[in-house]
Amino acid sequence: MVNxxxxxxxxxxxxxxxxxxxxxAVTQAVFDGAKSGVTICxxxxxxxxFWLGMMRIAEDAGLLxxxxxxxxxxxxxxxxxxPADHPAMGYIMSNMSANLLGLGNxxxxxxxxxxxxxxxxxxxxxxxxxxxxxxLALNTSSITxxxxxxxxxxxxxxxxxxxxxxxxxxxxTAVATAAAILADRWYRSRLPAMPDRKG
Amino acid sequence: MYEFVSLLSAWSIPALLVFIPLYAASRRxxxxxxxxxxxxxxxxxxxxxxxxxxxxxxxxxxxxxxGAMELLIxxxxxxxxxxxxxxxxxxxxxxxxxxxxxxxxxxxDLIQTYGPDSMIGRIASTIQxxxxxxxxxxxxxxxxxxxxxxxYALKVGLFxxxxxxxxxxxxxxxxxxx
Numbered sequence: 001m002v003n004x005x006x007x008x009x010x011x012x013x014x015x016x017x018x019x020x021x022x023x024x025a026v027t028q029a030v031f032d033g034a035k036s037g038v039t040i041c042x043x044x045x046x047x048x049x050f051w052l053g054m055m056r057i058a059e060d061a062g063l064l065x066x067x068x069x070x071x072x073x074x075x076x077x078x079x080x081x082x083p084a085d086h087p088a089m090g091y092i093m094s095n096m097s098a099n100l101l102g103l104g105n106x107x108x109x110x111x112x113x114x115x116x117x118x119x120x121x122x123x124x125x126x127x128x129x130x131x132x133x134x135x136l137a138l139n140t141s142s143i144t145x146x147x148x149x150x151x152x153x154x155x156x157x158x159x160x161x162x163x164x165x166x167x168x169x170x171x172x173t174a175v176a177t178a179a180a181i182l183a184d185r186w187y188r189s190r191l192p193a194m195p196d197r198k199g
Numbered sequence: 200m201y202e203f204v205s206l207l208s209a210w211s212i213p214a215l216l217v218f219i220p221l222y223a224a225s226r227r228x229x230x231x232x233x234x235x236x237x238x239x240x241x242x243x244x245x246x247x248x249x250x251x252x253x254x255x256x257x258x259x260x261x262x263x264x265x266g267a268m269e270l271l272i273x274x275x276x277x278x279x280x281x282x283x284x285x286x287x288x289x290x291x292x293x294x295x296x297x298x299x300x301x302x303x304x305x306x307x308d309l310i311q312t313y314g315p316d317s318m319i320g321r322i323a324s325t326i327q328x329x330x331x332x333x334x335x336x337x338x339x340x341x342x343x344x345x346x347x348x349x350x351y352a353l354k355v356g357l358f359x360x361x362x363x364x365x366x367x368x369x370x371x372x373x374x375x376x377x
Binding site: 001002005006009010012013014015016017020022025026028029030032033034036037038040041042044045048049050051052053054055056057058059060061062063101103106108109111112115116118119125126127128129130132133135136137139140141142144147149150153154157158159160161162164165167168169171172173175176177179180183184187191 | 207211212215216219220222223226228230233234235236237238240241242244245246248249252253254255256257258259260261262263264265266267270296303306307310311314315316320321324325326327328329330331332333334336337339340341343344345346347348349350351352353354355356358359360362363366367370371374375
């Protein structure tokens, strides 16, 4: 599906530009897009280096195991195919906790680390396992308690009640996450042959 | 509730930065060496995502800059008008899964133009806050471990984006009264 979307974006963009005589914009967009891809990666370096270092300390101290143990019922329900004592669990839980608090910068490194741990269980390293898809679904719908950036924007726009959208956002994000979990379950049940781990 | 959670958000990182190393030290973990050991992977991981991110960002930027996205929105807008949803928020349905900074900029613009306390401002705020940038998350998370076949992950992500978009509109209409 990613292949098709990628192809659709490129081809529809270039065809539209050709019809509307807007080809210069496309050429410029190619350079701008490539540049922002690299810029984002460079921005990620500092965050990843720092948080992966911190998380290693937490792992060595046994904190991640403790966190996974604490939230075991949630994890067992969402990730039935991953062994309960696997290191991936601690990273998954810290990723979800960081998302909940709206700490996007900290959530990404933890999520990537969780993916790397899940990859160790993957019998076919180029294809995503159901556990990986679940983790991704949780992150794309990302339950956040307080959308801090938006409140800041609303304050600067002189809203009478900048935080009034906290409740609606929380409800909407809960609905979106529930939809993601249900859809994930449905796809899982249709793919019984897709193994989650080696052996 | 809001004050409490925002206080929690503001203090959680400093608290973690004190708690994790202190606790680890009490368990006789060589904290600095552990940190360096873990941090080593950071650079490699970030750089390994460059091909995926460049490819995706180019396609998204071309799609937006060429006017193809606007064309698609123009086709869909009558449908939204039919059910009484302000068509101004429709571009967000496309921008939100594609680009985090792009949709944030668009939301900020809607809030400036129509006012933060208008229905459009509230719906835009709710949409922006309720989901994450699906395509970016997929590119970064799967890119970092070299997954090429995304399985059903993208379908689930986009499905939940659509549900989040519809839910935002419905919930805002119910709470703030359309």
